[in-house]
Amino acid sequence: MEAIKNKLSLHKAGNVLEVGTGTGEFIPTLLNIFNGIDQIIGVDMDPNSVLQAKNTYIDNTKLEFIVMNAERLGYGDNTFDTVCISNALHHTPLESKVLNEMKRVLKSNGLFFINELFCDNQNEAQISHVMYHHFSSEIDRRLGIYHRQTYTKQEILDLINHRGIRIESIYEHNELKKCVRSKQDIYLVSKACRKHIERTKDFFDHIDFKKRGKKLLNG
Template identity: 30%
Template sequence: MKLNPFEKKLVQHPLRFWLQNHVEARLLTSMMPKPMPSCERALEIGCGFGNGIQLIREHFGAGHITAIDIDAEMVAAAQSRWQARPQGIKGLSFSVADATRLPFADSEFDIVFDFAVFHHIPDWQTAIKEVERVIKPNGYFVVEDLYRAAICNPLSRRLFEHPQQHRFNHSELLTVMRQTGFKIVCDRNVFNLAGMVLAQKVSG
């Protein structure tokens, strides 16, 4: 499900960028094994306006980043934003794609990122299966997302457009990830409103 106009304005606000780059990035990288594993090929699901690309480059050291979004407007905005930078789009690929039908080969990526996207996907379970398929054995899945209590309430329904059926909480997300073939390396739950998960694809 695409973002509504209000949420598009919200996610591109400078304060959102600041929080993602200075707060969320530190929390996410603190969950990774040390030293940081090699992340040559990365996939970001739901690239939005392209801020996640900066986080992945600066904090995870990805050599090549593939950024996708179901909304062609968002993909065009992210691509334009990065084309305007001095380094351009070297090492970046952009495409319009559905997370439940990823147009990539099996075991193509070292690491996949979900920065608050899966709560927008009606069939999020299938999206997790697709992520598991395209990650290399022993590769990582980095998740930061919102839960049922945060989006299935009167205020959220008034401001945003999120699927309301079959949403998940922290425990349910972890259960589906384990059933799909991931090992949970680290997880954080913020009052069952939001959470972070570092998962690793079980080899073989």
């Protein structure tokens, strides 16, 4: 993370737009790695997530959260100094206009910041996370929610290049933990996995999903 912070220290973040902000989980990272933030506007299509983000950061006057379709951003060309999207590319169909819209509202000398998980060349703990993500994304797709499996690193680079976004720097960040199987992590993942299993209760192959979920829990 320090390497990213050092690189970004040369850029005044100014007015920042975060697309797919969800409940605002990436906001602390943005506040940590960027200098000179005037304002961060987080947009998301889910009203419940936006409401939760507003409540979480209610005391920070630099933050604003808005329900908005990122394929039709309600801002003029060249509005923002910085645009960013975190772990949301795999929630965005390939034909989506989201990246094009982000590029449109970004100033010509602005910074386009993309943070995305990828599935190849992972260690044991990361592979477990990839398997869990693929399990949950399959359930979402069966329920009509667009959520593709995790991209490979090259697929992400190809996607960015295809949109005409210039790649200046690439960093890989691995969150360092004293214990990758801490009781807290195991509890949170187990709780989430059980919720996903419950979501399959009306599937004709619910038993198969239940077995797969239990295998992840015991992995």
